[in-house]
Amino acid sequence: KAGVTQTPRYLIKTRGQQVTLSCSPISGHRSVSWYQQTPGQGLQFLFEYFSETQRNKGNFPGRFSGRQFSNSRSEMNVSTLELGDSALYLCASSSFGSAWGDTQYFGPGTRLTVL
């Protein structure tokens, strides 16, 4: 079974631009979560989607948004990029989500650099 895939793997943007990251979960998984990983803050939860609905959201500004499609693929968007948005963005998929005690598998991440 193919794992979680994320595209692109690397991105370089400038301040003020916007970016869209994509995640394809493991086949059959309906829950997708997004995380931001930085050296100083570790893994920070962004949001979780299940069956096209956002089920939970972390403490990030409204510039961070996401969506999930009917095939469970998910995208996250960051608008008006700031230098502090430079990070590794990780997507994780599971069958039903964290509240169900469901194993979560990660993709390789998208490394975003904001100049």
Added chain:
Amino acid sequence: GESVGLHLPTLSVQEGDNSIINCAYSNSASDYFIWYKQESGKGPQFIIDIRSNMDKRQGQRVTVLLNKTVKHLSLQIAATQPGDSAVYFCAGNGNQFYFGTGTSLTVIP
């Protein structure tokens, strides 16, 4: 708020020795825990999990121990190898997964 933390940011062990990585959590309602391994430039990789109805679970060269009384879990790696060098995270469930900050394990040949 809910949190999961790791006790030591770094750990160095000799090749062949056993490694123990510790983690504490605050949410009594968490009933599922996962240990992940993250190598440089890669996403976290699932190692082993444990549910709250268990105290111990063993995998290949890894054992996870869960002490619900003191809200503590540990990951034991037997006969540590250079390929085990990575950052290790624990995660506990709730309305989202909560992650510790990670312990960087270095294996000295």
